[in-house]
Amino acid sequence: MHRSAPATPEKAHAPAPRIRLARVLACAAVPVMLVAVGCSSDSGGDKKKPDSASASSSSSASGGKQSSASPSLAPAKFTKLPEPCPSISEKAIDEYVPKAKAKAGVVGKTSDPQSQASCTWNGLEDKGVDGSQYRWLDIDFKRYDSTPGLGSGDVLARKQFDHAVSSAQSTDNAQNVKTAPVSGLGDQATSITFDLKKDEATFRYAVVVVRTANAVIAIDYNGTGYQGADAPDTGNVQGGANALAKEAVAAVAAANNK
16 A cells, blocks of 8 residues: 655655555474384284285375475575665665655664565755655565465565555556556566646656565655646656666665675
8 A cells, every 4th residue: 555645845744655565474394204104913923915905005195195295495585674774875865855854764663674674755855936846755675484384485475566566556546557567677576657646736656566586675756746846757757766676676685695
């Protein structure tokens, strides 16, 4: 889901819509295989050979136990997340969120920063007679461990990726919704753009959802114009979201190479 961006400069600090992603807790898988083998003797002490039916039944039972044992899951590629706010460079914030109130960003609350982390920025740039431009950015990280009964970290991340894309596409009151794949970004990447009108101001949104191995990143970037200024072009907003997503993907890799 998304948080609605503010409609007036006085409310510019209010958060815009953002995607809410569920967290999956992980535990280690320890497959166990038990194979029972038995023999019997008659009253005279002579060993009896099992008939063909008994042999077949014994073989089936043994094979059944072997095939039903749970296979071990491949360990997840990424074991931690980067610090969310430093994952985006100050240079990028200056470019895409000019006059940001807090250039260092505002960290989102989380009970487990290695499974879920987020950061937001917003800024209002006054251009005098040309009006003013407002920008809002949210970055959200999710990481999944391989979990018995649920699947590998990559499988769980794929499910969350699909959910995040669907959530962005179904944003309430969104207009001109368009979805397109983004090449060269992680293992999967999709861009969703749309317009959202609030109190006569038209906000242009670009949401980029990326999966890189067992991590999912959602970039929510939007803006509008005030005091007679036009809202930013969809292409500009989408280009900014793509650039910011690339920095976030690189930050995940860097955090796990330390």
